[in-house]
Amino acid sequence: MKTTFKMLALSAATAVSLTFVSHSYAASSSFTDLTNIAAKDKIIALQEQGIVRGISETLFAPNETITAAQGIQLIVNAANLNLDLVRFLVEPKATDYFKNADDDAWYANALITASVNGVELPADLDPNKKWTREAFTHYLIRTIEAHSNLPMMNLAPVEINDEEDLTIEYSGSIQRALAYDAMKLDEQGNFRPKAEISRAEAAELIYNVLEYVKAHPAPSPQPEPETGSETNA
Template identity: 70%
Template sequence: MKTKFKMITLTAVTALTLSFGAQSFAASQPFSDLNNVTAKDKIISLQEQGLVHGITNDLFAPNVTITAAQGVQLIVNALDLNLDLVRFLKEPKATDYFKNANDKAWYANALITASVNGLVLPADLDPNKKWTREEFTHQLISTIESHSNLPMIKLVPVEIADNADLTVDYDGSIQRALAYNVVELDDKGNFHPKAEISRAEAAVQIFNAIEYIKAHPGPTVSPEPAAPSGKRVPGSTDPIIPGTK
């Protein structure tokens, strides 16, 4: 069972600098192993923004499959998820949320940040499990929709040739990913949902998602009027942090 924490306000829990993999290095020079990668420009752009790092100072390893922990870390960093408005009465541990996690691992803070920010991940998540295309896409789309205030769209479902291979719960996310131009089908109309996703493929999805968010800002939300005498506006509440009530 997950340990439930009460939250107060403000904090600073130091975020890991790792953004993509168990090892990460400062981007001091362009990756040298992207010459035959069609998404080279997108990966370099993310590198320049500090959103992806290599397995060494100049190697990105585009064809290596990402793990669940690496995928979560990438989403957390790319969407700038953090714990800046949260303070724990007890120091949080990754194992409070995910029983198979290692509290001393490089990914520990990313898992805590992901859970507090509402990523719906199983309590028995295996951080070292290879993630599939559908798993990463579902988590990415669900997260950007929760945190980016995207405008509503009229979704026209796309026919996916290998739709029968999709996990039912992910079908909507994949359709929206296609509508947002975050992913695309191959020349035969297949998505290959059960195929393991590579570092290059994940980076491309992140780049495309960021571009969509920039191009489609959500409607401006007017702030609530200030309550007199410093009192709370009726009906307003403290932020509810998923999994911590």
């Protein structure tokens, strides 16, 4: 069971906008392994925004699959989640939220950041388990939707040939990802939900959904009507 910490200014942290700060190291791409990758330009664009990194200065490893921990770090980066406005009375540990986590692992802060910012991950998450296409899609879409106030849409479900392979609780997020044009089915109309997701696929999905967010900004809040001060004599 997750431990609940008393925090100050949590609502402000969860309301952080989708702005991205470029890092100096990402001014230009030097990846040498993207030549035949269809999402090359999208990967480079995300690198320039500081959202993705390579496994080295020259290698992105587009065909390598990602673990849950790596996927969560990507989601945290994509939604620009942080702990800047959060003050803990007790310093949190990753294992306070995820029993299978390692408090000394590189991913510990990403797991804490995701949980504090409302990313709904299972408490028995295995950070080292390879993530599937359906799992990454579900958690990314849910997180981006929660932190960008996307307008509601009338959804006409797409027919997915391998729909019987989908995890039921992920199906809505996947349908919305298709509606956002963040991803497409393959030529056979399959989603391949249980296939492990590659770094290139994850990056392309992130790029596409963020482009949708930019094209569909949240509506501006309407000013409250003025109230009269007159009273009956």
